[in-house]
Amino acid sequence: MEIKKSACPYDCPDCCGLLVYTEGDEVIKVKGDPSHSYTRGTLCPKMARYERTVHSPARLTTPLKRVGPKGSGEFAPISWDTAIAAIASQWKTIIDTYGAEAILPYSYAGTMGTIQYSAGHSFFYQLGATSLDRTICAPAKSRGYRDVMGGTLPTAPQEAGCSDFIILWSISMLATDIHFRHDVELARQNGAKIWCIDTYETPTARYADHFTCVKPGTDGALALGLMHVLSRDGLVDEEFIQQYVTGWEELRDNVLPRYSPADAAAITEVPAAAIEELAKAFGRARAPFIRLGSGQSRYGNGAMTSRLITCLPAIVGAYAHTGGGLLTSASGSHAFDKSIIRRPEKEKGGVRHINMIKLGQALTDEKLAPPIKSLYVYSSNPACTAPEQALVQQGLLREDLFTVVHERFMTDTARYADIILPATTSLEHDDIYYSYGHYTVQRGDAAIPPVGQSKSNWQVFSLLANAMGIDDTFFQQTEAELIEKFIASTDTAWPLPVDKAKLANGEPVDLPLPENYKLDFKTPSGKIEIKNPAIEPALPDYRPPHYAKDDESFLLINAPDPRILDSSFNERPELTRGHIMELLMHPDDAQHLGLCEGDTVQASNAQGSAQFTLTLTARTAPGRVVSEGVWWNTLTKTGNTNQLTHARTTDKDDGSTFYDVKVNISKI
Numbered sequence: 001m002e003i004k005k006s007a008c009p010y011d012c013p014d015c016c017g018l019l020v021y022t023e024g025d026e027v028i029k030v031k032g033d034p035s036h037s038y039t040r041g042t043l044c045p046k047m048a049r050y051e052r053t054v055h056s057p058a059r060l061t062t063p064l065k066r067v068g069p070k071g072s073g074e075f076a077p078i079s080w081d082t083a084i085a086a087i088a089s090q091w092k093t094i095i096d097t098y099g100a101e102a103i104l105p106y107s108y109a110g111t112m113g114t115i116q117y118s119a120g121h122s123f124f125y126q127l128g129a130t131s132l133d134r135t136i137c138a139p140a141k142s143r144g145y146r147d148v149m150g151g152t153l154p155t156a157p158q159e160a161g162c163s164d165f166i167i168l169w170s171i172s173m174l175a176t177d178i179h180f181r182h183d184v185e186l187a188r189q190n191g192a193k194i195w196c197i198d199t200y201e202t203p204t205a206r207y208a209d210h211f212t213c214v215k216p217g218t219d220g221a222l223a224l225g226l227m228h229v230l231s232r233d234g235l236v237d238e239e240f241i242q243q244y245v246t247g248w249e250e251l252r253d254n255v256l257p258r259y260s261p262a263d264a265a266a267i268t269e270v271p272a273a274a275i276e277e278l279a280k281a282f283g284r285a286r287a288p289f290i291r292l293g294s295g296q297s298r299y300g301n302g303a304m305t306s307r308l309i310t311c312l313p314a315i316v317g318a319y320a321h322t323g324g325g326l327l328t329s330a331s332g333s334h335a336f337d338k339s340i341i342r343r344p345e346k347e348k349g350g351v352r353h354i355n356m357i358k359l360g361q362a363l364t365d366e367k368l369a370p371p372i373k374s375l376y377v378y379s380s381n382p383a384c385t386a387p388e389q390a391l392v393q394q395g396l397l398r399e400d401l402f403t404v405v406h407e408r409f410m411t412d413t414a415r416y417a418d419i420i421l422p423a424t425t426s427l428e429h430d431d432i433y434y435s436y437g438h439y440t441v442q443r444g445d446a447a448i449p450p451v452g453q454s455k456s457n458w459q460v461f462s463l464l465a466n467a468m469g470i471d472d473t474f475f476q477q478t479e480a481e482l483i484e485k486f487i488a489s490t491d492t493a494w495p496l497p498v499d500k501a502k503l504a505n506g507e508p509v510d511l512p513l514p515e516n517y518k519l520d521f522k523t524p525s526g527k528i529e530i531k532n533p534a535i536e537p538a539l540p541d542y543r544p545p546h547y548a549k550d551d552e553s554f555l556l557i558n559a560p561d562p563r564i565l566d567s568s569f570n571e572r573p574e575l576t577r578g579h580i581m582e583l584l585m586h587p588d589d590a591q592h593l594g595l596c597e598g599d600t601v602q603a604s605n606a607q608g609s610a611q612f613t614l615t616l617t618a619r620t621a622p623g624r625v626v627s628e629g630v631w632w633n634t635l636t637k638t639g640n641t642n643q644l645t646h647a648r649t650t651d652k653d654d655g656s657t658f659y660d661v662k663v664n665i666s667k668i
């Protein structure tokens with residue numbers, strides 16, 4: 001038996017260090033690497049059995065071509081040569097007839113690995129295909145942070161261990177960032193108080209000492225109400241503001257008077273007394289730490305909400321104290337020069353861009369010129385995870401759409417493919433990883449040979465480049481050569497020297513943080529910009545979410561499920577067994593509608609409808625129903641929550657608004 005180190009490739013802020021135990025060509029087990037400074041030797045239940053994904057009997061092992069009607073899931077094996085030749089021949093015909101923009105790539109973070117995530121960027125730029133705007137996750141959160149803090153490094157999560165007051169703000173810590181709990185526990189042992197702000201009582205809310213239950217999409221008004229109290233009660237740090245903040249006085253005098261606790265309570269449905277209590281506890285804390293998740297950003301006002309929350313630590317001077325600060329997304333991604341693989345200079349000027357969350361519209365818009373004639377999907381499962389699912393499905397059913405899906409499993413999307421290519425898992429290819437939840441980076445080389453005939457994203461794009469006649473030695477590089485370049489790029493990409501030898505050796509490496517990074521504000525003014533003259537509006541203020549204009553009766557909260565990750569891990573029956581597609585509803589609402597526990601109900605709106613099994617619980621407030629998890633449609637009765645979600649975008653940076661949804665509920 002051999003033990004090799006790697007990192008978890010999934011789209012999770014923890015990016016855990018792994019110990020991979022192999023025997024011959026097989027992964028026997030996977031454990032957490034105790035030498036990883038953030039994840040410290042533990043894994044989530046999904047990855048603690050990663051070998052069940054790697055060696056799943058459901059793995060796709062050969063290229064396949066469709067032999068039944070679109071979407072039927074009927075395929076026959078073909079060779080790689082045949083598959084690549086068929087794709088190249090179809091694409092050449094499409095390019096001749098419609099131009100290369102008739103080809104649309106679609107990918108996201110099925111793997112977060114720096115190489116495999118970006119493996120197709122340069123290929124599609126050089127082809128001249130339509131460019132995909134990858135906005136499905138939380139660009140509005142990053143934007144809101146940037147509007148106040150510019151390029152300032154977010155606070156490291158380990159810092160929270162020294163905090164005396166931690167807010168878990170729209171983060172489902174016990175599902176999506178489980179290792180942060182280590183640091184929260186450290187703080188708790190020293191007497192820190194833990195506060196959770198969410199829209200229903202999650203396990204994380206129960207774990208916290210205090211829970212503030214906010215109306216979905218209204219956290220901006222909550223932040224303003226908190227700032228109102230902090231200002232009114234003299235709990236702001238005037239000295240810090242003087243030295244490090246711009247625009248506070250203008251916000252205080254022009255905006256905050258409209259957000260008394262009573263005003264904020266009317267918008268947020270958080271009682272005024274609870275707003276006062278939270279504000280005072282936050283203002284009196286020595287070193288408050290906010291861990292801001294993505295929930296608040298997935299609304300029409302998501303960038304503004306994130307911007308308003310980002311102002312809070314500034315006015316109490318949290319950054320000046322050990323343990324204080326704010327973590328949204330860590331900037332570990334800045335460790336490597338990603339242009340090495342993405343090659344943005346290869347994108348042809350003026351090429352069309354399509355936002356991935358509008359996939360359904362792009363595939364069904366008859367006026368789109370040129371139309372999308374071919375879709376190439378990798379590292380993503382849009383038939384399951386994209387909003388406006390009915391439209392996405394309608395598009396994928398088009399007989400004249402040539403769809404290629406590079407996948408590990410027969411996902412909802414793969415079922416619609418004309419050609420399926422089998423993909424490796426992270427233990428079968430080389431890559432290098434960074435995290436958006438902490439500052440540790442790591443390379444992970446293949447631990448076993450590819451299962452079946454599967455190939456990595458990079459290998460497939462090398463084959464496609466050759467078949468399409470793209471004469472460029474770039475595509476002849478191996479993944480190992482690219483990794484060497486990424487490691488070398490830390491010299492220029494990261495402000496301090498990174499331990500390159502350790503990184504090359506496959507060990508988890510902590511990126512060194514500049515000593516005063518928390519007070520080194522990378523904005524044009526060099527200060528925290530509560531007022532940002534470069535953007536509109538210069539002063540932040542609350543804006544309502546999209547749903548304020550919708551007529552349906554219930555707000556639909558769709559939250560993560562700890563058993564799966566987006567739609568990944570749906571291939572594991574032991575994880576998806578049990579309750580899926582449940583709808584949590586307050587007993588008063590159920591009584592009103594004449595519904596009982598266990599009823600099959602239909603949630604519907606202008607987008608579509610989906611069926612759920614009803615669970616009655618006071619964990620959710622009246623008027624708000626909750627569904628957890630993005631389940632493969634093949635495991636559901638009539639489709640998952642994305643039958644109900646919109647492709648409306650956020651106020652800035654065109655992000656997704658998965659949580660900005662209203663529905664009507666009826667009994668089946």
Ligand SMILES: Nc1nc2c(c(=O)[nH]1)N[C@H]1C(S)=C(S)[C@@H](COP(=O)(O)OP(=O)(O)OC[C@H]3O[C@@H](n4cnc5c(=O)[nH]c(N)nc54)[C@H](O)[C@@H]3O)O[C@H]1N2
Nearest residue numbers: 170171172176197198216217293294295560562564565566
């Ligand atoms: N187990 C598991 N882990 C995951 C994922 C998963 O699906 N399952 N997904 C992965 C991905 S891609 C991502 S981006 C991250 C996201 O992980 P998080 O940052 O945790 O973000 P979300 O999952 O969007 O939502 C977190 C919480 O926000 C709450 N919320 C929703 N709307 C609001 C609001 O308006 N205000 C407040 N205060 N709270 C709100 C939800 O109820 C939920 O409990 O997790 C990653 N990790």
Ligand SMILES: Nc1nc2c(c(=O)[nH]1)N[C@H]1C(S)=C(S)[C@@H](COP(=O)(O)OP(=O)(O)OC[C@H]3O[C@@H](n4cnc5c(=O)[nH]c(N)nc54)[C@H](O)[C@@H]3O)O[C@H]1N2
Nearest residue numbers: 108110111137378379380381385406408423566567568641
């Ligand atoms: N209703 C609702 N919908 C949501 C969300 C929500 O909270 N609610 N969350 C949204 C968010 S935050 C995100 S980020 C998106 C994510 O949505 P997706 O991008 O669709 O992510 P996954 O569902 O994890 O699917 C990733 C796929 O990539 C495949 N894969 C893994 N590794 C590789 C590889 O190396 N190569 C190839 N070719 N394939 C690979 C996996 O088998 C898997 O099927 O979902 C969004 N959708």
Ligand code: SF4
Nearest residue numbers: 008012015016044047
């Ligand atoms: S999914 Fe997240 S918590 Fe689980 S092993 Fe991967 S990085 Fe760690």
Ligand SMILES: [Mo]
Nearest residue numbers: 011136137138
């Ligand atoms: Mo995400």
